[in-house]
Amino acid sequence: MNTKTNGFNQQIQLAWTSQDSLLCVGFDPDSKRLPQALQGKPDGIFEFCREIADATADLVCCFKPQFAYFAAQRAEAQLEKLIGYLKSTYPHLPVILDSKRGDIGSTAEQYAAEAFERYGADAVTVNPYMGFDSIEPYLKHQGKGVIILCRTSNPGGSDLQSLNVSHSGEPLYLHLARMAAQQWNATGQISLVVGATFPEEIAQVRAIVGEMPLLIPGIGAQGGDIEATVQAGSIPGKQGSGMMINSSRAILYASSGSDFAQAARKVAQVTRDQLRAAAFK
Numbered sequence: 310m311n312t313k314t315n316g317f318n319q320q321i322q323l324a325w326t327s328q329d330s331l332l333c334v335g336f337d338p339d340s341k342r343l344p345q346a347l348q349g350k351p352d353g354i355f356e357f358c359r360e361i362a363d364a365t366a367d368l369v370c371c372f373k374p375q376f377a378y379f380a381a382q383r384a385e386a387q388l389e390k391l392i393g394y395l396k397s398t399y400p401h402l403p404v405i406l407d408s409k410r411g412d413i414g415s416t417a418e419q420y421a422a423e424a425f426e427r428y429g430a431d432a433v434t435v436n437p438y439m440g441f442d443s444i445e446p447y448l449k450h451q452g453k454g455v456i457i458l459c460r461t462s463n464p465g466g467s468d469l470q471s472l473n474v475s476h477s478g479e480p481l482y483l484h485l486a487r488m489a490a491q492q493w494n495a496t497g498q499i500s501l502v503v504g505a506t507f508p509e510e511i512a513q514v515r516a517i518v519g520e521m522p523l524l525i526p527g528i529g530a531q532g533g534d535i536e537a538t539v540q541a542g543s544i545p546g547k548q549g550s551g552m553m554i555n556s557s558r559a560i561l562y563a564s565s566g567s568d569f570a571q572a573a574r575k576v577a578q579v580t581r582d583q584l585r586a587a588a589f590k
């Protein structure tokens with residue numbers, strides 16, 4: 310693997326150091342759960358996310374807006390505005406666009422342009438089911454991060470990801486981790502998604518991928534164990550390193566009242582501190 314630092318990889322390493330935080334705050338703005346004063350307001354989704362970002366920016370290593378929550382509400386312009394705001398106000402914090410794209414090369418080129426050129430994201434989540442030629446177009450955007458689903462946090466993730474691959478006998482998610490680390494990552498742009506709800510699997514993936522960054526959703530609303538996650542996902546010999554650990558709903562909807570941003574900050578701070586404490590266990 311080419312270990313030379315690149316855009317996203319370097320940004321996240323710097324953010325881990327300067328912020329001393331493993332926490333990624335996810336923006337999953339559900340219109341039905343916004344505080345009343347923002348519901349139906351023309352820029353209400355943007356305002357909601359901006360206030361949460363301002364209240365938590367000193368506590369996180371990165372932000373992760375979820376594409377579907379914006380698109381379903383015809384709020385792509387607000388997503389664009391949000392990422393623009395985050396990049397100009399917090400240039401030291403990478404922004405991951407979570408759109409879980411995956412398609413043939415020519416279409417993937419358009420999805421890559423969407424994520425990196427239209428929205429200006431630093432990294433994007435990608436579904437690897439269609440293979441390497443569906444991932445290559447993202448890698449052509451030098452320095453941008455490509456975060457591939459490996460062992461997802463949802464219960465049904467095991468339906469396919471845990472099936473044994475016949476020629477190696479290992480489960481598909483480990484086969485994928487090996488391919489991603491050893492064959493696909495010549496440019497050093499790749500990271501993997503592993504769910505906090507499956508710490509044993511996180512540890513198996515970590516053992517294969519060395520120092521590759523891991524995006525780990527599943528704490529908070531999905532109930533993943535913080536301590537077990539940090540133990541499993543850390544780079545060997547560097548406890549509390551190499552992870553972007555995402556929480557969305559538990560932080561966004563800590564309060565449905567006008568104090569939503571302060572309440573989000575409180576939960577984010579407790580979560581950041583629990584992640585820090587787990588690194589010293």
Ligand SMILES: O=C(O)c1cc(=O)[nH]c(=O)n1[C@@H]1O[C@H](COP(=O)(O)O)[C@@H](O)[C@H]1O
Pocket residue numbers: 335337375407409434460461462463502503504526527528529530531555556557558559
């Ligand atoms: O790629 C992701 O971000 C992702 C992968 C995965 O395996 N599980 C998972 O929950 N996610 C995303 O992470 C976020 C989790 O949200 P909360 O469960 O509210 O913390 C959502 O935006 C999911 O779409």
